[in-house]
Amino acid sequence: MKENKVGRMIPDVYAEKYGVFVDQFDRKPTYKRASADVTAVLPGESKLRDSIKDVIIESGLKDGMTVSFHHHFREGDAVLNMVMAEIAKLGIKNLTLASSSIANVHEPIIEHIRNGVITNITSSGLRDKVGAAISSGILENPVVIRSHGGRARAIEMGDIEIDVAFLGAPSSDDYGNANGSHGKATCGALGYARVDAEFAKKVVIITDNLVPYPNTPISIPQNHVDYVVVVDSIGDPNGIAKGATRFTSNPKELLIAEYASKVITESPYFKNGFSFQAGSGGSALAVARFLKDEMIAKEVKAGFALGGLTGHMCQMLEEGLIDTIIDTQSFDRGAIESIKNNEKHYEISASMYANPGNKGAAVNKLDVVVLSALEVDTNFNVNVMTGSDGVIRGASGGHCDTAAGAKLSIILSPIVRGRIPTIVDNVNTIITPGQSIDVVVTEVGIAINPLRQDLIEAFKNLNIPQFTIEELRDKAYSIVGTPEPIKYGEKVVALIEYRDGSIIDVVNNVQRND
Amino acid sequence: MERLRRTMMFLPASNPGMLRDANLYGADSIMFDLEDSVSLKEKDSSRFLVYQAVKTFDYGDTEIIVRINDLAQGGRDDIHAMVRAGIDVIRLPKTESAEDVHAVEAVILEAETQCGREIGSTKIFTAIEGPLGVLNAYSIATSSQRIIGMAIGAEDYVTSMKTRRYPERASEEIFFARSMIVHAARAAGIAAVDTVFSDVNDPETLERETEFIKQLGFDGKSVINPRQIPIVNKVFRPSDKEIKNAMDVIAAINEAEARGSGVIALNGKMIDKPIVERAERVLMLARAAGIDVDGKGK
Numbered sequence: 001m002k003e004n005k006v007g008r009m010i011p012d013v014y015a016e017k018y019g020v021f022v023d024q025f026d027r028k029p030t031y032k033r034a035s036a037d038v039t040a041v042l043p044g045e046s047k048l049r050d051s052i053k054d055v056i057i058e059s060g061l062k063d064g065m066t067v068s069f070h071h072h073f074r075e076g077d078a079v080l081n082m083v084m085a086e087i088a089k090l091g092i093k094n095l096t097l098a099s100s101s102i103a104n105v106h107e108p109i110i111e112h113i114r115n116g117v118i119t120n121i122t123s124s125g126l127r128d129k130v131g132a133a134i135s136s137g138i139l140e141n142p143v144v145i146r147s148h149g150g151r152a153r154a155i156e157m158g159d160i161e162i163d164v165a166f167l168g169a170p171s172s173d174d175y176g177n178a179n180g181s182h183g184k185a186t187c188g189a190l191g192y193a194r195v196d197a198e199f200a201k202k203v204v205i206i207t208d209n210l211v212p213y214p215n216t217p218i219s220i221p222q223n224h225v226d227y228v229v230v231v232d233s234i235g236d237p238n239g240i241a242k243g244a245t246r247f248t249s250n251p252k253e254l255l256i257a258e259y260a261s262k263v264i265t266e267s268p269y270f271k272n273g274f275s276f277q278a279g280s281g282g283s284a285l286a287v288a289r290f291l292k293d294e295m296i297a298k299e300v301k302a303g304f305a306l307g308g309l310t311g312h313m314c315q316m317l318e319e320g321l322i323d324t325i326i327d328t329q330s331f332d333r334g335a336i337e338s339i340k341n342n343e344k345h346y347e348i349s350a351s352m353y354a355n356p357g358n359k360g361a362a363v364n365k366l367d368v369v370v371l372s373a374l375e376v377d378t379n380f381n382v383n384v385m386t387g388s389d390g391v392i393r394g395a396s397g398g399h400c401d402t403a404a405g406a407k408l409s410i411i412l413s414p415i416v417r418g419r420i421p422t423i424v425d426n427v428n429t430i431i432t433p434g435q436s437i438d439v440v441v442t443e444v445g446i447a448i449n450p451l452r453q454d455l456i457e458a459f460k461n462l463n464i465p466q467f468t469i470e471e472l473r474d475k476a477y478s479i480v481g482t483p484e485p486i487k488y489g490e491k492v493v494a495l496i497e498y499r500d501g502s503i504i505d506v507v508n509n510v511q512r513n514d
Numbered sequence: 515m516e517r518l519r520r521t522m523m524f525l526p527a528s529n530p531g532m533l534r535d536a537n538l539y540g541a542d543s544i545m546f547d548l549e550d551s552v553s554l555k556e557k558d559s560s561r562f563l564v565y566q567a568v569k570t571f572d573y574g575d576t577e578i579i580v581r582i583n584d585l586a587q588g589g590r591d592d593i594h595a596m597v598r599a600g601i602d603v604i605r606l607p608k609t610e611s612a613e614d615v616h617a618v619e620a621v622i623l624e625a626e627t628q629c630g631r632e633i634g635s636t637k638i639f640t641a642i643e644g645p646l647g648v649l650n651a652y653s654i655a656t657s658s659q660r661i662i663g664m665a666i667g668a669e670d671y672v673t674s675m676k677t678r679r680y681p682e683r684a685s686e687e688i689f690f691a692r693s694m695i696v697h698a699a700r701a702a703g704i705a706a707v708d709t710v711f712s713d714v715n716d717p718e719t720l721e722r723e724t725e726f727i728k729q730l731g732f733d734g735k736s737v738i739n740p741r742q743i744p745i746v747n748k749v750f751r752p753s754d755k756e757i758k759n760a761m762d763v764i765a766a767i768n769e770a771e772a773r774g775s776g777v778i779a780l781n782g783k784m785i786d787k788p789i790v791e792r793a794e795r796v797l798m799l800a801r802a803a804g805i806d807v808d809g810k811g812k
Contacts, residue, residue, distance in 0.1 A: 251740035252535055416534075443538050463804055479534060479571075 006381060006433050008505045014495055021504040024404045024436050029357050034158035037201045039226065047228045048174050052086045052206070055227045059202040061087065064094045065163035068200060070193035071101035072180060072329060076239025079168035079206050081108050082231065088117045096120035098160050100151060100192035100350070101395055104128040105239065113139050122160060124148060125395020134493050135391040137509035143494045145385065148328070149354025149361060149401035150499040152195045157357060159501060165200035167193045168234040172207040173215035176225025181217065181340040183209035185237045188330020188339045190219040194349035197224040208234045219347055245310045245332045247289060248282030252443045256412050257286030259464050260370060260441045265294040266462050267455070269367040269408050273303040276368040277402055280310050280331040283412045287370050288312055295321050306353070306362055308398065314338030317345060326362055328353040354401035356499045363398070363405025371399055373413045375427040378469050380434030380449050382411060383427035385496065388420040390486035390510045392494060396431050400499050403436035411440045421476035421483060423469065428486060429496060430505040440469060447472050487511045516795070517577060518542045518802050519663065519705050520734040520750040521743050526551035527560040527580070533567040536576070539740035540747065542802070543577040548592050549607045557588050561595050568599040579603040579639055590621055597625035597636050603662065605639040608670060610646045612657035619658050634660065643667035644674045648691045651698035663705030665736060666695045681711070681719050684726065696731045705733045714739040724749040751803040752796045760793035760800070761807060
């Protein structure tokens with residue numbers, strides 16, 4: 001076992017293979033970008049194939065290879081299940097599943113794991129039943145959890161070698177020019193898929209909306225695509241994009257959002273041309289709303305917003321409060337319409353978004369990011385992956401990427417959820433190291449990371465109750481008591497990669513009490 | 515010093531999460547309701563929840579009030595539990611006469627005696643919710659030394675009056691009741707708190723109604739959702755001009771005291787007791803609104 005710099009014990013086998021986490025900017029690699037095999041397509045040759053089965057066979061997919069998918073279709077995705085079912089029928093085994101994330105809708109992969117079709121997984125997140133199954137130890141090898149930027153880095157550096165990428169596209173032409181903004185099942189940006197398309201050995205576009213050549217705008221260009229398959233449906237539009245992400249009416253979330261907004265507007269970063277990212281959760285969305293009011297009142301305009309984007313942010317673009325949006329992932333109908341119609345709403349790849357190994361990711365230019373947490377500990381480490389029972393049910397996402405990149409990283413969290421404290425001595429799983437987190441905002445007040453003495457000075461007169469993180473923990477524990485440690489087993493079920501590829505934490509199997 | 519009661523937030527006592535978070539939203543007073551908002555089968559558990567909450571959580575300076583049930587329907591048990599928990603104020607449901615107050619007062623005294631709490635430390639807030647109570651408002655307001663305030667509960671009142679609420683017509687139907695209650699309260703030297711405005715999604719009418727009850731002389735308004743608190747508090751925020759004037763009045767008093775002069779004047783006008791009281795209240799309201807009137811910084 002080797003202890004890393006955030007105090008987590010990493011088994012030697014993984015410590016040697018990946019290295020252990022040292023510091024958020026410890027690694028500054030120089031590397032050759034991975035290059036994929038290319039098979040030329042000559043004039044007159046068609047990329048269209050009749051079925052998913054045909055394309056799997058023609059792609060040369062074999063036992064032991066790696067397949068990838070993207071998660072822009074969220075809970076409406078039909079592509080991953082459709083393709084994996086065909087792969088299983090063909091008797092292909094021992095695959096590595098390298099999906100950018102895995103949703104509840106992907107529950108059928110549990111069966112593929114049991115049957116030996118999937119023996120390795122790397123992903124950003126695992127939800128609900130899939131997460132619970134992994135936590136119970138059904139997969140022989142640990143899942144490798146990567147952030148969005150970390151995944152792009154791993155692909156570019158060759159840590160993940162994708163043999164076949166199956167990329168659902170809301171519209172495509174017969175040569176594979178694809179986008180997410182047109183069609184019947186639109187998802188907006190295709191930021192994660194763009195990385196797969198660029199680096200996978202074989203790229204398959206799966207669409208339910210074949211349009212005449214050339215299909216524009218081009219998110220995934222034809223020169224990265226080997227095959228195109230047309231299916232009846234790539235997914236359920238209702239699960240892919242909500243009509244509009246809703247503002248919360250929960251008074252506690254609103255209070256947290258109001259405090260967070262004050263933290264932003266009273267910070268040294270709130271000035272013309274500032275940049276920010278806020279998620280799609282209730283509180284984060286409310287922060288954007290409060291922020292908007294303050295921007296109007298103080299006549300401050302943002303230079304750019306980065307996302308994960310919602311329609312509300314796009315509305316701010318329309319109103320001239322934000323100059324430009326750069327987007328890897330669109331969360332709702334409003335954002336999808338915006339990316340289609342507004343040239344200042346620009347789609348970027350996950351690598352440009354957050355890859356820490358490339359020549360400069362967009363997160364490096366962020367002033368402020370607003371993030372959520374399942375748990376925060378007294379070292380400001382954040383867990384967004386495992387629940388209070390130790391079971392995997394979250395996603396790393398862009399959490400550690402944006403927290404490292406932004407000048408001001410704000411965590412929104414109530415001090416307890418139900419009967420569970422969220423401010424704790426030690427988080428179950430570290431996704432983002434405390435050194436990346438600047439301010440924790442709760443409904444009772446805020447805690448500023450002591451590493452940020454400049455912010456402590458800047459917020460001296462901030463009209464919000466201020467506490468140390470230990471005081472917030474004590475408040476949480478005084479309400480619900482000190483949590484009992486979780487009983488973990490011996491088996492490592494997930495490796496948590498920091499964005500630079502080092503191991504920041506591991507997740508062990510959870511022992512059931514019943 | 516007199517306590518501000520700009521907002522009195524109603525919370526059902528059956529909800530543990532709400533009990534825990536009650537004082538976060540900036541209400542001057544919190545009223546845990548054991549009566550109408552709690553179903554019959556949850557009465558006992560809610561009483562226990564409030565008891566534990568009051569003993570466990572630190573509500574800071576927020577005034578904690580508990581609305582009890584009718585004495586014949588669990589109110590006695592409510593009082594005993596709340597007095598033991600150390601609650602600030604017991605609120606009576608539908609007070610019709612001075613006798614109603616006396617009956618509750620007797621149980622409070624019994625409870626204070628039994629648990630060794632200082633006699634008289636538990637205060638009473640009355641609520642007028644029917645025409646008889648409106649007509650008896652002054653005798654109710656003056657019926658006990660424990661009474662610190664009187665509220666109007668308009669929903670029951672309008673039903674008894676065979677009418678309904680007409681917020682779109684400035685709630686003229688409760689104008690008489692409001693006037694009686696604010697007069698009774700002022701005459702008795704206690705607080706007057708207005709009724710709830712039940713549409714949480716109509717901040718404009720809430721603001722208009724609050725401006726009106728402020729004009730009538732009420733101390734504040736009952737609210738049913740934290741989102742209503744900033745709206746009501748904003749109405750009660752004194753204007754910059756009022757604050758400046760109040761600061762000048764207090765400065766003039768301090769200066770006169772320093773000079774040993776009994777005659778206090780400001781801009782050629784005499785400052786008398788009501789002007790001083792008004793100035794002090796304006797400054798209290800300004801402090802509560804987060805305005806630095808004492809030169810201490812934020």
